Amino acid sequence: MEVLERVQTAKEKGYCFNCLCDSHTREWCRSRNTCAVCNRNHHTKLHVDRQKPKRDSKPSSIRQSSPSSTSRRTSSQKYDGSQVIQNKEIKDSKMKRRLGGRSKRHVFMPTALARAISVGGTNKTRILLNSGATQTVILKSFVKNQQLQTTNKNGKVFCTVNLQSFHDSTVKIQIHGVVKTKFDSPLPEKVSDKILENTYSQLPDLADPHFYHPVNIDIMIANDEMSKVLKAGLIQTASHMPIAQSTVFGWVISGARFY
Secondary structure, eight states: OOHHHHHHHHHHHTOOTTTOOSSSOGGGOOOOOOOTTTOSSSOGGGOOOOOOOOOOOSOHHHHSOOHHHHHHHHHHHHHHHHHHHHHHHHHHHHHHHHHHOOSOEEEEOOEEEEEEEETTEEEEEEEEEOTTOSSOEEEHHHHHHHTOOEEEETTEEEEEEEEEESSOTTOEEEEEEEEESSOSSOOOOOOOOHHHHHHHTTOTTBSOTTTTSOOOEEEEEOTTTGGGTEEEEEEOSSTTSOEEEEETTEEEEEEEEEO
């Protein structure tokens, strides 16, 4: 195939533009390989050569003329140069759209509902799984409402929470984290997408039925406690849809949704 045909085929088949695998998109690719030609984040087979501006092909005898004609020609060459730059920018923009695929997207952070068990009773809590953070955070307001005990260490307040799965009451885990009045990282935003809702609402053990509207987050579980939560199992219905990850709380939805 010609290069542009390869690019179009990769888009139609849903291949990863970096490693050409069909099980994930470029955003989820773990390969560190880059294009051998331009060192950018796409496969070498999908590299498109950019055409260089054509050089002036006029004979030297014509180029050597009077100062007045040279002045006029210099002005014309500057104009032609700007046109070449503008055309190149337009061409690069079109190529980025072809290689990058869809322009609009919404990134979902995985959320889950669980039961928090304490001396104050059993209450529903919403949890955010953040693999980009290193320390689990528990909101101070949640600790107060649950009447949880805290400990002080190195000037920080820590707390332990017992969590139970809604889908399997036998599944219980204990989460330890630092107590803060608010989260350091921004929380996910609400998105309205009926296709997405209908696609993943069919999962029997969906951890958060309102994953597209993640409000009232009480606990942010980071990598220090993530091994207690994640289970083996991934589901992706299409390359432009987020994935479903199996956890002790049920299936959580995460990743990018392209429009």
